Amino acid sequence: MKILVTGGSGFIGSHVVDVLLAHGHEPRIFDIVPSPYITPEQVETVVGDLLDLETLRAATRGCDAVIHLAAVSDVNDVVRDPSRAELVNARGTEVMLEAALLEKIKRVLYASTVWVYGGAAGEEPLDEDTSLVPPAHFYTATKVAGELFCHSFDELYGLEQTILRFGIPYGPRARASTVVAQFVSRALAGEPLTVTGDGAQTRQFVYVEDLAEGVVAALAPVAAGRTYNLVGSEQVSVRQIAETVQDLVGNVPIVHVDDRPADLRSSAISGERAERELGWRLETPFHQGVRRYVAWVKGIQDTPSEAAASRMAGSASSVPRQEPAEL
Ligand SMILES: NC(=O)c1ccc[n+]([C@@H]2O[C@H](COP(=O)([O-])OP(=O)(O)OC[C@H]3O[C@@H](n4cnc5c(N)ncnc54)[C@H](O)[C@@H]3O)[C@@H](O)[C@H]2O)c1
Numbered sequence: 001m002k003i004l005v006t007g008g009s010g011f012i013g014s015h016v017v018d019v020l021l022a023h024g025h026e027p028r029i030f031d032i033v034p035s036p037y038i039t040p041e042q043v044e045t046v047v048g049d050l051l052d053l054e055t056l057r058a059a060t061r062g063c064d065a066v067i068h069l070a071a072v073s074d075v076n077d078v079v080r081d082p083s084r085a086e087l088v089n090a091r092g093t094e095v096m097l098e099a100a101l102l103e104k105i106k107r108v109l110y111a112s113t114v115w116v117y118g119g120a121a122g123e124e125p126l127d128e129d130t131s132l133v134p135p136a137h138f139y140t141a142t143k144v145a146g147e148l149f150c151h152s153f154d155e156l157y158g159l160e161q162t163i164l165r166f167g168i169p170y171g172p173r174a175r176a177s178t179v180v181a182q183f184v185s186r187a188l189a190g191e192p193l194t195v196t197g198d199g200a201q202t203r204q205f206v207y208v209e210d211l212a213e214g215v216v217a218a219l220a221p222v223a224a225g226r227t228y229n230l231v232g233s234e235q236v237s238v239r240q241i242a243e244t245v246q247d248l249v250g251n252v253p254i255v256h257v258d259d260r261p262a263d264l265r266s267s268a269i270s271g272e273r274a275e276r277e278l279g280w281r282l283e284t285p286f287h288q289g290v291r292r293y294v295a296w297v298k299g300i301q302d303t304p305s306e307a308a309a310s311r312m313a314g315s316a317s318s319v320p321r322q323e324p325a326e327l
Pocket residue numbers: 006007008009010011012013030031032033048049050051068069070071072073074088092111112113114143166167168169175326
C-alpha cells in the first residue's frame with residue numbers, strides 16, 4: 001500500500017516509516033521539517049505545513065491511507081504556545097481529514113494518547129469503551145478534538161478512520177525532554193537522577209519500535225471504525241525508571257524532591273482489544289527497551305552526525321528540572 005505518514009520526520013513517525021518499508025509498503029513522508037533519519041532518496045518526502053490544504057492534498061494524492069502523526073506533541077510546547085497547539089493538533093487534523101476526503105483516501109489512522117483517560121472512572125484496566133471526561137490538560141483537549149473530528153468525518157462523509165491511543169513511547173530517537181531520555185542523559189553525564197515525590201506513580205511505557213508495529217497492524221481492514229489502546233500491561237514507576245537507568249548506565253545517585261502539584265494519578269489501561277483484533281502486543285519489556293535506547297544513545301555519542309548532535313542538544317544535562325513531557 002502507498003501510505004502518507006504525516007509527522008514522518010518525528011520520533012514515532014520515523015519508526016512507522018521504517019516498519020512500513022519492512023512490511024513492503026510504500027511510505028511517503030509529510031512533515032514541516034525534513035527527516036533527520038531518512039533521506040528523500042530513501043523515502044519520498046514532502047516538506048509542507050499541515051495547515052496548507054493544497055500542499056497536503058498534493059502529498060496525499062495516490063495514497064491508500066494516511067497515518068496522521070503530525071502534531072505539537074511536547075506538552076511543554078503546548079503550555080508555552082496553546083494557540084499553536086490548537087492550530088496544528090485540532091485544525092490541522094481537520095485539514096488532513098479534508099485532504100483525505102477530497103483525495104478519496106480509504107482510511108485515516110489517527111495518533112491519540114492514553115492521556116484521554118485522565119480522570120475517567122471505571123473498573124481498571126480501562127478499555128476503549130470507557131466514557132471519557134473533559135480533559136484537564138490542553139494537550140489532551142487538542143488530541144480529543146482530533147478524535148472527535150475523525151468520528152464526525154466518518155459519520156458525515158463515510159471517511160474510514162481508526163483511532164490509536166498510544167501509551168508512553170520511549171526508545172531510539174526519543175525527544176530529549178522525555179523522562180527516559182532525561183534519566184539516561186543525566187546518568188551518562190554522571191549526574192544524579194531526580195525523582196519527584198516517592199516515585200511510585202506509574203505509567204505504561206511502550207517501546208517505540210513495537211508501537212510502530214502496532215500502528216502498521218492497524219491498517220488491517222478489521223480496524224476500520226475502531227479505537228485501540230497501544231499499550232503493554234507492564235506498569236513502570238518513576239522510581240523503577242531511575243533504578244533501571246542506574247543499573248544499565250552506572251551507579252549515579254537517585255535523589256527525591258518534593259512532589260509536583262497536580263501530578264495526575266494514571267489508571268491502568270487495557271491493550272487487550274489490540275491483541276485480540278490486530279494480533280499486536282508489546283514485545284519488548286521495559287528493561288530491554290531501555291538497554292536498546294542506551295545502546296543507541298552511546299552509538300550517537302560515538303559518531304555524532306549533524307542530525308544526531310542536534311537531537312542530543314539540550315538533552316537532560318541541560319534540562320533544568322525533571323519535566324517529563326508525557327509522563
Ligand atoms: N511522544 C509521546 O509521548 C506521544 C504519546 C502519545 C501520543 N503521541 C502522538 O503521536 C504523534 C507523534 O508524536 P511524536 O512523539 O513522534 O512527536 P514528534 O514531535 O517527534 O513528531 C511530530 C512531527 O510533526 C511535525 N509537525 C509539527 N507541526 C507540523 C505541521 N504544522 N505540519 C507538518 N508537520 C508538522 C513535526 O515536525 C514532527 O516531525 C503525535 O500526534 C502525538 O500527539 C505522542
